[in-house]
Amino acid sequence: MQLQVKTSPFDEEQVELLNRLVPSLTSEQKVWLSGYLTALTAGGTTEAVLQSGDEATLSTAPIKTREITILVGSHTGNGVTVANKAEAKLKQEDYTVSRFSLDEFKPKNLTKIEDLLLITSTHGDGDPPDNAIEFYDYLHSKRAPKLEGIRFSVLALGDSSYEFYCQTGKDFDKRLEELGGERLFPRVDCDLDFEEPSSEWFEGVLNKLNEEKALSSSETSGKQQTAGSPQTTEVYSRSNPFEAEIIENINLNGRGSNKETRHLELNLEGSNLTYEPGDSLGIVPQNDAVLADQLIEAAKWNPNETVTINKQGETSSLRDSLINTYEITSLSKNLIEKAAALTENEGLKKLLEPNEKEALQTYVYGRDLIDLTQDYGPWEISGAEFTAILRKIPPRLYSIASSLKANPDEVHLTIGALRYDSFGRSRTGVCSVQCAERSVPGDTLPVFVQSNTNFRLPQNTESPIIMIGAGTGIAPYRAFLEEREEIEAKGDAWLFFGEQHFVTDFLYQIEWQKWLKEGLLTRMDVAFSRDTSEKIYVQDRILEQSREFYEWLEAGARVYVCGDEKYMAKDVHEAILTIIQKEGGLNEEQAAEYIADLRSQKRYLRDVY
CATH class of the missing domain: 2.40.30.10 (Translation factors)
Structure with a gap:
């Protein structure tokens, strides 16, 4: 479209020049020109010098941008994935970026931050992940500084099937504002299907930053594509498995x-x-196809109905979408709220009343979408429409x-x-x-x-390690010992393992015994809870070895815990605290500080679920 003389603020000669210039510009040149004009309008001293021929140059006085700090609290590594992408993109856009895990960042440096992007998951019943505990406690203490002049935005990762969905991110967002920080971009809460909302959050942040920045094309000018460039290799990831x-x-x-x-x-x-x-x-x-068929039958839906399964417009039959795309095996408060709008059933609406909180928690635990449909359906919309309230299979x-x-x-x-x-x-x-x-x-x-950088072997192969796990929590330790065998690690290794029965449940028994014989595994203590009249668990074995366990800690051992969080990991944690108090002659508060110090040194690492 060309500019018209009657409706533009330019004279006829300027219009002609613009109509000749604009259609010939690349998108990169348009972006640069937009930033250049913005800088001039703002009263900047930017000057452009355009010369003809091969030596054409564009020169601009650089416009200072605020430094961006990305802080990550992550348990499974999802937050790290998002942070890596954000850091790479910001650097591509010529921003100065620093990224830290929350346990690597010194809280007292908060006041030196200009723009803060805080990415955090929520663990357990609304708790911060292990590597965010110290920062969380500091920020919510009386020692936390005033944060006037700091801008921030929070991305919260969570699981909507839990009561305290994204609670850590919500807490950080609220506290940063209370301390005087300015919200750069609103907090976004992400469910397990976090890729799309996290991308939208980052684009919102980036757009806000770019509004204040006059873009320079100096770094990208003169770049040319060369013939014979190597073909790109397909990258497999969460979104492209x-x-x-x-x-x-x-x-x-x-x-x-x-x-x-x-x-x-x-x-x-x-x-x-x-x-x-x-x-x-x-x-x-x-999902199990049998389960999908049972749901379709209970809801009286048409299995062949067409469903649009993503924003790109891809479609599938309802049956296939319930097998391959949507979660149908668990309930959450969020889903109940959406389903209540699709029925006149007063019982479901009553379940959402404030005084029915305990009843709601009881109902969603151990039930699925078939139960909900049988108890409170039928729904007043088609199956294809109903899928709009479902989240993707995580x-x-x-x-x-x-x-x-x-x-x-x-x-x-x-x-x-x-x-x-x-x-x-x-x-x-x-x-x-x-x-x-x-x-x-x-x-x-x-x-x-x-990737899980929070659960790594020590770089020093002579460092001792203590591995604690029950059931399938043994898995990473098999990886640890295979690795240490390959790199010929010399450090001592101690394994605590628990299961029900020695004869039937000693997972990878032959391999552990081989490594014990070869000396790669220094010692192994096992607990088979159903083989004795009194149930014995890994925490009991740890307490039995109280003195030696403490000596390993004092010698610099790194402790790993993998398995069930609610019971095993909690009981193991209490056992370690007990040992530290007993063998170290410390009180409860001092023992807690000892554990906190282990965490800060990355010597107490947990992969719990």
């Missing part, structure tokens, strides 16, 4: 066990995926049980099949039972690597 072929799928438990623990070996050849011991592998699972993360050095192009997993009865129906874990019952060698699973 790799279809990994199953090589082995073995039940690790013996006959008669109450449990079924699968050892999966997957082929990563051609994926360019790499991992380190301590990382997790994400699997994008499918990937399942499993601690990697192998070393890439020991198993090139492979990744191994240890997955406990979840089966239980609840409210008159048999239930199964979405991903664990897919792996146990519906995945055989030759099949593929869509996977991606989830």
